[in-house]
Amino acid sequence: MEISRDTEVLELIDGLPRNNRQPNLVLSAARSRGADDGPYSAFRTFLKDHWSGIRDVILSRSTQTNEPRRCAVLLPVLAGIARSEGRPLALIEVGASAGLCLYPDRYAYRYDGGAVINGQGRRDLVLECRTTGNPPLPRAVPDIIHRTGVDLNPLDPGNPEDLAWLDALIWPGMEDRRRLLRAAAAEAARTPAEVVRGDLNDEVAGLIEAAPPEAAVVVFHTAVLAYLPEADREVFRDTMSGHLNVPGRPVHWLANEGQGVVPGFEAPSGEMAPGLFVLHHNGTPVARTGPHGQSLDWLS
Ligand SMILES: C[S@@+](CC[C@H](N)C(=O)[O-])C[C@H]1O[C@@H](n2cnc3c(N)ncnc32)[C@H](O)[C@@H]1O
Secondary structure (H helix, E strand, C coil): CHHHHCHHHHHHHHCCCHHHCCHHHHHHHHHHCCCCCCCHHHHHHHHHHCHHHHHHHHHHCCCCCCCHHHHHHHHHHHHHHHHHHCCCEEEEEECCCCCCCCCCCCCEEEECCCCEECCCCCCCCEEEEEEECCCCCCCCCCCEEEEEEEECCCCCCCCHHHHHHHHHCCCCCCHHHHHHHHHHHHHHHHCCCEEEECCHHHHHHHHHHHCCCCCEEEEEEECCHHHCCHHHHHHHHHHHHHHCCCCCCCEEEEEEEECCCCCCCCCCCCCCCCCCEEEEECCEEEEEECCCCCEEEECC
16 A cells, blocks of 8 residues: 555654554544545645644544444344344443444345345345355344443444544445445434443443343444453453353353454364454354455354
8 A cells, every 4th residue: 555655644654652553543534534535646645734633533533433234244143042042132232333233123134135134124224245154044133122332432323423433434435334324323323222431341241230131131242352452352251251151141142353353262164265254152153254244154
């Protein structure tokens, strides 16, 4: 990429705190200040001319990309849990951003261009997903009676500034993702789920405790743990492991993360194309997934 050879631009980026020197954060901040995806020469001029404002955005925001289509890779497992437990679900999302993955029952789904599985929300919000390996696709969305989450900085799906930032985080040319973001945020804003502000390690046990006893609890996260230091990921893994298999209190754990992100988790056998995530259910790999929920490669 041309930035990596541009000493003047690199100097600006080097002036940022180390944690903020993330390509996606810098590029999204520039977009949020009006940079477009034209030729690089125009982009670098814009960056240099508007650096002070762009820097402010970099320092005040973080990478919180919220991708509702990730629900398409969670849905078969969620439906399977509801079926096997014979109970409705209580969803707890750690690293929820604006909470747009907390509504898998409100979206509609179309796998491999087949029949639409309708949720209880807007019919125009269809999440398309390609599959391989014969995943157990449900006929209907599961019953969800409780949804909550935690984030270091919960975003409000009804707040235009938060929405503009989520929009800026989407890469140029991905208009389909942009359209889904707007539609899902409008749906979520009708009845926003409670997402508490805090660190997932501090909050997750209390959120599980607060879930209704008649529900099967599903704690899930997608594209989150990579942002935590290794030691914090280990704490989270141990906390979650301690909640599984407690008699009388069904708790399930879905981790949809890059390979190797959850310490000690088994890798799926076979080739892993770069950029794919692995979906683990209670520590067992069940699928390779497209990072934005666009594909589901079932493993068993
Ligand atoms: C890339 S976003 C993913 C959002 C959402 N899970 C999705 O898949 O669309 C990562 C989110 O994790 C949150 N996060 C990172 N570290 C966290 C922590 N230690 N505790 C709680 N949330 C955290 C960030 O604030 C951000 O909103």
